[in-house]
Amino acid sequence: MKNLTGACIFAQSGGPTSVINSSAAGVFLEALQSKNIDKVYGAVHGIKGILEENFYDIGQEDIKELELLIHTPSSALGSVRYKLKDVSVDNTDYERILQVFKKYNIRYFFYNGGNDSMDTCNKISKYIANSGWDCNVIGVPKTIDNDLMGTDHCPGYASAAKYVATTCAEIALDARVYDTGLVCVIEIMGRNAGWLTAASALAKLCGDGVDLIYLPEKPFDMDKFVDDVKAVCDKNENKCIVAVSEGIKFADGRYVSEAKTSSTDLFGHAQLGGVCNILASVIKNKLGIKTRAIEFSLMQRCAAHVASKTDIEEALQAGREAVKAAVNGQTDMMVGYTRRAGDTYKIDYELIPLATVANTEKKIPDNWITADGTYVTDEFVKYALPLIQGDSCYVTENGLPRYAKLKKVQAGKKD
């Protein structure tokens, strides 16, 4: 545990969320007032910005604009999907990073991302530690997938869940409005974990919601799916709303999104547009009911106007906690949330070893999914509901969100 003085780098990686910039704001606002940090760099496009010495000088920004970051979706610094090779295979990038850290006197490194990013963060942390260069490395979590190990939930998940729940409730009202049948199939992000799709269950708290939920945690059976939809339709005037994870797989491990259905077979080619189109076309063919395929696409991860206040505040604080921990001499850790026992929702910020988080995925517990695999239990609702509480009080201008306008002043390159 070393108390260091020098510069810090913050970088963002992976798919953005509605609140990843809340964590950026937390890191920046805390770092700028820290006695141990004399320079705050923002790396452009994650790890690539470090490799290319492409930094913004965050000290040049107006505090007011940094505060507006709290409600500005997407990664303000730019993101990247760049996987570091294993150090035993090729240590070029690691050497380069170490070189840059030394050159800019980087004593604090904060990496903001999900599974892959925590893997990157973990690898860098280990390499730097072994090199003898004193630099505290702290991961700041984010992912709408909610699949990071060791933390109760992940920043970004709650806002995406609130978008999913609110939008499913709205769609449930809209899609049932006619006196004719309609099956809506809503596709929600999540390749391997169904946390976000499961949030569609919260829509029922508005009075109406989705009838069936299919998650990647359970093998998908197309015939059973058709039967499930038919059973709902038979009871409900041929109306049914289905929420489905993009990543559902058949029992043999193939993604349903890559399946050839009887419809796609006509073309000899998988349909574009993902799993919702495939399922909708199967239902139309098998049951003869009108269908609508709806993909929440980018909206589910960037709809900051319906972000959860709880999520925003926690993501902001997670950024601040990362800086506090690093300045206090912690390294090789990720900030996580621990939920206190009891009926009142309250979390504590705790540190989790990066090695625990890197490249593992937390899935929905089996007993939170109904036995027939078509819905989630009340345990899930009890878990998720506190997370979506409170509305984003974002600043508006012209009736639209007023986002942060950063100056993005390039930090001078050092010789």
Next chain:
Amino acid sequence: MKNLTGACIFAQSGGPTSVINSSAAGVFLEALQSKNIDKVYGAVHGIKGILEENFYDIGQEDIKELELLIHTPSSALGSVRYKLKDVSVDNTDYERILQVFKKYNIRYFFYNGGNDSMDTCNKISKYIANSGWDCNVIGVPKTIDNDLMGTDHCPGYASAAKYVATTCAEIALDARVYDTGLVCVIEIMGRNAGWLTAASALAKLCGDGVDLIYLPEKPFDMDKFVDDVKAVCDKNENKCIVAVSEGIKFADGRYVSEAKTSSTDLFGHAQLGGVCNILASVIKNKLGIKTRAIEFSLMQRCAAHVASKTDIEEALQAGREAVKAAVNGQTDMMVGYTRRAGDTYKIDYELIPLATVANTEKKIPDNWITADGTYVTDEFVKYALPLIQGDSCYVTENGLPRYAKLKKVQAGKKD
């Protein structure tokens, strides 16, 4: 102009909007306190509810729940798409409606919908007037398409426009986050008029927005489209965001959504998923840039959580004005908005003959579209911006919208 005493029927028709129930609330709250109206019926599924004598007794509802209707999206009474035959061809439905009106002593009839619904309303109005049965008929407008003649704009448009502008601004931040190219093609509702797609231009007021806008008012040329996207990509690191109306047509009148592209030709079949998938696949094939097709689907017309306060208040008042006009002896009219001249936005509620509105469509003026057909002018922004002002202050419960829960007490059928 006759002052009548008796019952009223309100019915909703066509595609729902975020504020169609605001108008329902306006009609109900005004009608329930009118001395001339002794019974308020809500017809279930529009005109079909009248033909089938399927009514809710609105007087049985709690006023608090009727007030919650103001922020509840979709048609609370259920909607319908039912086109009355021309009376000269078949007057069966008209005779039936007249019979029901007499049986229930219906002296006021309010029909809430768009073009087709105003056609229905107009036909009924004329038939009833000719029959000698005294009943005042007033149309209450709604359509996200904003294409009704005689009114400055239509209830429902502004909220959908606010959704489109806000969501395009959010997507613009998200889709430009990586250091790799991406062309997003966003499909927005509007078969013949581009008002809603044009609202994507407002996203630029947030700092970033869409680069190209294609409307049904202008013939679409696929080669020019590819050139337009390429020009944006060349200037902007292969990043481009396109907003496109579902109803864009080639110069020969064919819908682009039904086109066979070089990609669909491979299958010998048009792709599912609409025009955004077709355009995205053309760009991917011709320019080799990664694409994402995004359809705003039902969300654009039911996202009440991001409704415009201006729209909500106007839609509510439009409902009230309909009742006031009818009770004052007006008939055969639709409530419309007239915008006052001057820099401060202010509207007056005026009555427009139903015959003016029925089955005509108002399109975007040619001089509000740029000469190259890829954007809208500042005149459009000046027109649309006042409409999206103010946020919906909806009631929440469990962190989610608290929608109206109507008792939906069936009115007894009369002998």
